[in-house]
Amino acid sequence: MTEVKKVKSILYVEDEKAIQEELAEVIETFCETLYTADDGIQALKYFDAYKPDIIITDIRMPIMDGIEMCKKIKEKNQNIPIIFTTAFSDVDYFQDAIELQVEGYLLKPISLELLEKKILNIIDNIELKKELFEKEQMLLQSSKLAAIGEMLSNIAHQWRQPLSAISTTATGMKLLKEMDNLPDEQFYKNCDVINDNTQYLSNTIEDFKNFFSPKNQLKVFNLHEYLNKCIDLVSASFDNNLIKTVKEIDEKINSFGDPNQLLQAIINILNNxxxxxxxxxxxHEKLVFIFTVKEDKDNHIVxxxxxxxxxxxxxxxxxxxxPYFTxxxxxxxxxxxxxITHTIITKNLKGTxxxxxxxxxxxxxxxxxxxxxxTLPMIK
Ligand SMILES: Nc1ncnc2c1ncn2[C@@H]1O[C@H](COP(=O)(O)OP(=O)(O)OP(=O)(O)O)[C@@H](O)[C@H]1O
Ligand SMILES: [Mg+2]
Known part of the structure; x- marks a missing residue:
């Protein structure tokens, strides 16, 4: 016998006990845990507490009806699949139900065959979305690997200058000391130079480490800071190809998301x-321009x-x-x-x-x- 596909949990909301018991028996076969609620308020509580994968709900119910409940749920999770079970007498609600753009409507008395088909359909969709997501994560990871080579040459380039500054300063000091001509002031100044440069080296290592860390770090970040990091990271190959960057970046703009992903999205454009x-x-002049503008009225950064x-x-x-167009x-x-750039901007950072x-x-x-x-959403 083939195994029935299941999700982790389903929330079923129905105020009529007899119907609830009958359908629950069927729905139960499609999930590891079934939560049943008798009205909208109770269902909302269960939704918050258990984060079900699918919701099946009656429309006309006491205390809070199914439409209002789903509006509230969709505000929290727009993508949650919902099936309405409705009676002909609920015709007044139909327009609202359609506007909610749910996965399905089943007319009472419910055909069990139709209900099963609908649920299986939704489970297939959930699995497909999951597969797509995993595939995208894999692509993201593999494109990161492809970027490593480029990054290493950038590290080498970024480090050449500070390393040479450290070595020159240290040798210079040694020479002065040997000639017994190293005033205290000069000694302390040189120590500062060495310190500043090692600080810079350790910061760049931190940047690269963050860039390659597989974890998503969602946070509010300063756009100016990260765009400058992007420019730094490609500076070696830009210099080698005599490319000049012209930038006008507002220093005060903040956005939300994983800044390292934005870094990767922008670097792909810069590399192209x-x-x-x-x-x-x-x-006779090779130029790359980077501008940012705030569009306060739409709450967007461009x-x-x-x-x-x-x-x-x-x-x-x-x-x-x-994908794969080159x-x-x-x-x-x-x-x-x-x-990858498109995926990061639209899916992960909710921009365009x-x-x-x-x-x-x-x-x-x-x-x-x-x-x-x-465009990216702006955080004030
Ligand atoms: N700034 C640009 N000027 C001209 N053509 C561009 C530019 N940016 C992208 N393209 C075109 O778009 C194509 C797709 O770019 P994309 O970055 O997706 O792939 P790629 O650069 O070919 O390969 P890779 O995956 O290594 O980045 C490029 O092959 C190129 O033809
Ligand atoms: Mg490219």
Whole structure:
């Protein structure tokens, strides 16, 4: 016998005891635990306490009806699957029920066959969503691995300067000491230089460690700080390719989410700009612009990133966020960069992202390039 698919828990709300008992017997076979409630208020309590995977509820009930209860539940979890069981006499509620966009409506007397079908359908959907989520997490992880190589070269670059400052200062001091010519003031100043530089080295290590940590750290973060980190992290490859960054970043904007994911999303865009500019050999100046603007009325932050590499061919513009779409050949690109960026921005950070080509002026010259516009919810 094939095993029946189950979820962890289902909440079933029905005020008529006889119906409740009859249906509970069926519903029970689709979950490890079934919670039954007699009215909306009790159901809300159970919802908060047990976080069920599915809700099946009558509409007309005492104390709080099913519609009002579901409105409250949807405010807390918009994606929770709900099935209404309704009687013809509930016709007054139908419009409200439809507006709630629930997974299904079953007319009383309930056909057990239909109920089973509906529940199985929902369980399939939940499993599919879970699989998709796991797949996305895996992609995110693998694209992180792909970024490691690039990051290592960035560490090497970022460290060269402070390491050389430390070594020069220490050798200089040793020499002065040997010549018996090291005034106290100079000694303390040099110690500070060495200290500042080691501090910087340890901070960069912290940044990289956070970047690669698999845990999501949800928090309020300062956008300015993280955009600057992004620029730091790509600075080695930008310098090597003579790319200049022009930035206008508001220092006071805060957003919410996992800042390391935003870091990854932005770095993917910056790396693409670098690749495009690398190939644009006729440009006398290679530029990447990063701007932020607050849109107080919509409570949004807008981040704009554009380059002057000539833009993205119009025929591929609609495809660039698709997974595995690349024009770089499998040796140079996985085609996952912008897909990951899109996933992070829209799903994880609850923002939006769009792309277009733009012709613009900079220092009295006209340029064309790809422009990415990201909006993120703003935290005051
Ligand atoms: N700034 C840009 N200018 C021109 N073309 C771009 C730009 N950004 C993206 N593209 C195009 O979009 C395609 C998809 O980008 P995406 O980052 O998803 O993958 P990729 O860069 O090819 O590979 P990778 O997964 O290694 O990042 C690129 O292959 C390129 O053709
Ligand atoms: Mg890319």
């Amino acid at each position: 700009a670098k690749d495009a500019l690398k190939d644009a050999s006729t440009l 981040i704009t990133i554009k380059d002057n590499a000539g833009g993205i061919p119009e025929n591929i513009l609609p495809k660039i966020f698709e 024009t770089k050949g499998s040796k140079h690109g996985t085609g996952l960069g912008l897909y 992202i769009k792309v277009e080509n733009e012709i613009f002026e900079y220092e009295e010259k006209s340029y064309k390039g790809a422009k990415f516009t990201i």
